[in-house]
Amino acid sequence: MQKTLVTFAVAASLGLGATAAQAATLDDVKAKDYVQCGVTGGVPGFSAPDANNVWSGLEVDFCRAVAAAIFDDAEKVRYTPLTSQERFAALSAGEIDILSRTTTWTMSRDTDLGITFAGVMYYDGQGFMVREADGIASAMDLSGAAICIESGTTTELNAADYFETNSLEYSPVVFTDQDEVVKAFEDGRCDVYTTDASALAAERSKFANPDEYIILPEIISKEPLGPSVRQGDDQWFYIARWTYYALLEAEELGVTQANVDEMLGSDNPAIKRLLGVEGEFGTPIGLTNDWAYRIIKHVGNYGESFDRHIGPNTEIGLERGLNALWSDGGIQYAMPIR
Amino acid sequence: MTYSFVRQDMVDARGAPVNTSGPIAWARRSLFATPSDALLTILAIVFLIWAIPPIYGFIAPTGIGGNAVAPGGTVEDCRVENAGACWAYISARMSFFIYGFYPPAEYWRPNIVFALGALLLFPLLTPKAPFKRTNAVLFFVVYPVICFYLLNGGVFGMRPVPTEQWGGLMVTLIISLVGIICSIPLGILLALGRQSSLPIIKTLCVMFIELWRAVPLITVLFMASVMLPLFMPQGTTVDKLLRALVGVTLFSSAYLAETVRGGLQALPRGQYEAASSLGLSYWKSMGFIILPQALKHVIPGIVNSFIALFKDTSLVSIVGIFDLLNTVQAASSDIEWSSPTQAITGYLFAGFVFWIFCFAMSRYSIYMERRLDTGHKR
Numbered sequence: 001m002q003k004t005l006v007t008f009a010v011a012a013s014l015g016l017g018a019t020a021a022q023a024a025t026l027d028d029v030k031a032k033d034y035v036q037c038g039v040t041g042g043v044p045g046f047s048a049p050d051a052n053n054v055w056s057g058l059e060v061d062f063c064r065a066v067a068a069a070i071f072d073d074a075e076k077v078r079y080t081p082l083t084s085q086e087r088f089a090a091l092s093a094g095e096i097d098i099l100s101r102t103t104t105w106t107m108s109r110d111t112d113l114g115i116t117f118a119g120v121m122y123y124d125g126q127g128f129m130v131r132e133a134d135g136i137a138s139a140m141d142l143s144g145a146a147i148c149i150e151s152g153t154t155t156e157l158n159a160a161d162y163f164e165t166n167s168l169e170y171s172p173v174v175f176t177d178q179d180e181v182v183k184a185f186e187d188g189r190c191d192v193y194t195t196d197a198s199a200l201a202a203e204r205s206k207f208a209n210p211d212e213y214i215i216l217p218e219i220i221s222k223e224p225l226g227p228s229v230r231q232g233d234d235q236w237f238y239i240a241r242w243t244y245y246a247l248l249e250a251e252e253l254g255v256t257q258a259n260v261d262e263m264l265g266s267d268n269p270a271i272k273r274l275l276g277v278e279g280e281f282g283t284p285i286g287l288t289n290d291w292a293y294r295i296i297k298h299v300g301n302y303g304e305s306f307d308r309h310i311g312p313n314t315e316i317g318l319e320r321g322l323n324a325l326w327s328d329g330g331i332q333y334a335m336p337i338r
Numbered sequence: 339m340t341y342s343f344v345r346q347d348m349v350d351a352r353g354a355p356v357n358t359s360g361p362i363a364w365a366r367r368s369l370f371a372t373p374s375d376a377l378l379t380i381l382a383i384v385f386l387i388w389a390i391p392p393i394y395g396f397i398a399p400t401g402i403g404g405n406a407v408a409p410g411g412t413v414e415d416c417r418v419e420n421a422g423a424c425w426a427y428i429s430a431r432m433s434f435f436i437y438g439f440y441p442p443a444e445y446w447r448p449n450i451v452f453a454l455g456a457l458l459l460f461p462l463l464t465p466k467a468p469f470k471r472t473n474a475v476l477f478f479v480v481y482p483v484i485c486f487y488l489l490n491g492g493v494f495g496m497r498p499v500p501t502e503q504w505g506g507l508m509v510t511l512i513i514s515l516v517g518i519i520c521s522i523p524l525g526i527l528l529a530l531g532r533q534s535s536l537p538i539i540k541t542l543c544v545m546f547i548e549l550w551r552a553v554p555l556i557t558v559l560f561m562a563s564v565m566l567p568l569f570m571p572q573g574t575t576v577d578k579l580l581r582a583l584v585g586v587t588l589f590s591s592a593y594l595a596e597t598v599r600g601g602l603q604a605l606p607r608g609q610y611e612a613a614s615s616l617g618l619s620y621w622k623s624m625g626f627i628i629l630p631q632a633l634k635h636v637i638p639g640i641v642n643s644f645i646a647l648f649k650d651t652s653l654v655s656i657v658g659i660f661d662l663l664n665t666v667q668a669a670s671s672d673i674e675w676s677s678p679t680q681a682i683t684g685y686l687f688a689g690f691v692f693w694i695f696c697f698a699m700s701r702y703s704i705y706m707e708r709r710l711d712t713g714h715k716r
Contacts, residue, residue, distance in 0.1 A: 041667070043671060044671045044676075048673075049439065050672075051431075051672070053438070055439070080578075089567060095567055205673055206677060206680065
């Protein structure tokens with residue numbers, strides 16, 4: 001009996017889930033007057049409370065952009081800090097509308113978890129940090145190095161793969177805790193520290209003398225971090241995806257938060273289409289035609305957001321690298337708005 | 339008549355022999371009574387000499403002989419080799435540790451809640467203060483309602499502040515106070531139910547207590563925050579903080595029930611019989627005779643579970659609620675204050691705040707035990 005009850009409850013919730021998923025998230029969001037955004041518990045530069053106790057970061061800006069497109073107000077976002085275990089359940093249960101939580105886009109997550117990825121806010125990957133004084137310029141010089149690694153992570157496996165394929169010798173110095181790894185590296189117990197490049201940069205800023213350390217150019221794994229939405233609501237998915245494209249397109253066209261009002265008078269047809277001066281691009285996704293104008297006005301373009309939170313002038317100091325626009329040698333590429 | 343060989347005045351009292359009183363005698367008696375005592379004393383002194391200077395150096399600001407950066411310092415002061423604790427960072431992020439994401443313009447609301455709580459709680463805890471009954475009604479019934487509306491807003495033109503924005507010490511206190519206040523009656527009822535002669539009530543109570551005691555609190559919180567939403571129709575969400583509150587309350591009431599049962603079983607059978615012989619009903623005999631004695635016996639146990647509950651509130655951080663510990667953890671990734679001792683300083687601060695509250699509870703329980711002592715002490 002107990003079992004049938006549980007089965008029934010599961011079936012009922014799945015059934016309701018299916019019907020509700022077809023209901024428009026956009027209508028719900030408009031009705032409650034805010035976007036519910038799932039974020040991390042604090043990853044500097046991506047989503048973390050700032051000095052005024054307000055969420056900020058590159059991935060937070062994505063949620064703000066969606067809110068700006070819908071409400072013409074980037075502040076109409078509420079944040080739910082999620083652990084990595086709860087994040088997918090929270091999204092598929094409808095507790096949040098967008099998951100923007102340093103989540104790597106993988107096939108199984110995209111196809112099997114009831115969620116869909118809308119874009120890639122940051123192409124991350126595993127990198128190496130060394131002391132500048134050691135005179136190492138490339139990962140190919142690392143033969144024979146002692147490497148500090150966190151145990152039981154994909155980081156450990158990636159490093160093993162990389163050194164094996166390049167037939168380099170190395171001796172791993174393994175710890176169970178991220179903080180211990182960093183401490184060991186700082187104390188000189190190993191020559192190299194390896195983890196995701198964005199985390200390397202964030203950890204470096206905690207050192208007493210950050211300038212004495214450099215991050216090598218090689219990236220040895222793919223960690224595309226992007227926002228995701230629930231499967232089954234195409235309209236909401238399009239809003240998320242095209243918000244992402246609008247952020248990129250604006251940077252490519254040179255439209256910034258500062259000059260967006262000027263740009264309304266531009267002769268460039270691509271800018272006219274982006275800002276809604278020409279064409280009807282907002283209405284098919286349930287928004288107004290100036291949806292992208294609102295995004296740029298309130299949040300700025302992708303490059304501005306990047307520079308504000310994780311760019312070279314911030315404490316984190318990440319270069320654009322892979323995340324530069326395709327026209328600048330990176331792989332950030334927006335589909336044309338037309 | 340006076341005899342020259344008889345003293346006319348008293349001899350001045352001499353001090354006690356050096357080896358029976360005074361600091362030397364004390365040291366001999368307490369520290370160096372036997373060779374093994376002397377050895378232990380010396381070891382302890384060596385340990386203190388070894389341990390205290392580095393600890394002092396770490397937590398004391400530069401002005402008074404330490405390496406720590408006092409409040410008001412800059413992040414550059416903290417980013418040096420062999421830096422001590424970065425207290426400047428704690429004071430700069432203090433509002434985050436107390437209020438979490440609560441909008442700064444609305445800080446007056448939690449402030450009123452704190453002040454009102456202190457104003458009502460202290461007279462309630464002071465035995466001599468008058469108007470106990472009114473005070474209790476105010477604190478247990480009126481105060482929670484006021485708190486809820488003040489913090490949540492949405493009435494009298496106050497801006498609504500959803501619970502996701504609550505955080506810091508505020509949330510830690512809310513969870514522990516609600517947990518403590520709600521679990522006392524629940525725990526007592528469960529304990530009485532378990533002693534009951536009515537089979538259904540007894541079975542239900544035993545099942546409830548054994549179920550909640552058999553499951554770790556982390557599991558309860560995980561179930562509440564991860565599994566529960568999957569079973570509910572989409573769109574109907576129960577507030578995350580409320581889920582944690584219910585979980586913590588039920589969990590601690592099961593423990594409290596067992597503590598109270600210990601008190602009930604410690605009472606001699608004669609007390610129950612005496613109550614019955616007076617013709618008291620079940621509730622009257624419990625309320626006037628049994629419970630006052632039983633609860634008094636188990637004060638240390640009850641306070642013990644309150645202290646455990648207070649510390650367990652930090653577990654809610656794993657379901658993404660920003661209690662004190664979680665705000666400290668989140669702030670330790672604050673890039674503007676990133677320095678070698680940022681995380682350690684944060685944890686020291688959190689530990690110290692927890693210690694203050696737990697120590698206060700423990701001292702109060704000792705005071706209450708002494709006050710209520712009627713000669714049962716052995």
